[in-house]
Amino acid sequence: MTKLTQKNVKFQWSDDSEKSFIELKTTLTTTHVLILLKGSDYYVIYCDASRVGLGCVLMQRGKVLAYGSRQLKVHEKNYPTHDLELAAAVFAHMIWRHYLYGVHIDVVTNHKSIQYVFTQKELNLL
Numbered sequence: 001m002t003k004l005t006q007k008n009v010k011f012q013w014s015d016d017s018e019k020s021f022i023e024l025k026t027t028l029t030t031t032h033v034l035i036l037l038k039g040s041d042y043y044v045i046y047c048d049a050s051r052v053g054l055g056c057v058l059m060q061r062g063k064v065l066a067y068g069s070r071q072l073k074v075h076e077k078n079y080p081t082h083d084l085e086l087a088a089a090v091f092a093h094m095i096w097r098h099y100l101y102g103v104h105i106d107v108v109t110n111h112k113s114i115q116y117v118f119t120q121k122e123l124n125l126l
Helices: 016-027 081-094 113-118
Strands: 043-049 053-060 063-071 104-109
Touching: 043 081, 053 081, 063 081
Parallel strands: 043 104
Antiparallel strands: 043 053, 053 063
16 A cells, blocks of 8 residues: 555556455454453553564553554664663653552563662663
8 A cells, every 4th residue: 555655656456456445444453362451450560662563562451452662763762771771661650650650550560670779879861
C-alpha cells in the first residue's frame, strides 16, 4: 500500500493491494484482545530497550492492558544501556501516569543495574 503513495510510481490497484486494504480495514475496525481496566489493583510494567527503541507493556492481573513503544531520538542512541533501560521505565510512567497515580506498581526489566538506581550518587538527566 505504501508503494502506491510514492512519487513517480504509477498508481495501479492490484489483488495484493486489495488484500492489504481489507486486512488493514479489518484490523482498524475490530476489537483487540486487550482487557479493560478493573479497579485500581496493582499494575506490572514490563520495560525493555534496544539500540533502536523503547518498549513497554502495562499488565493487570496477568493480562495485557496496553502496549507502548517509540524509536530512540538521535541523542539517545549514545546513551549507555542502563540509561536506556531507565528511559524505558520513565517512558512507560509518562504515557500511563493517569492509571498509575497512587497505585502499587511493579516494574520488571532485564537489566540488573536498574535495581540499584536509588543507591547511585549521580544519574544522567533523561
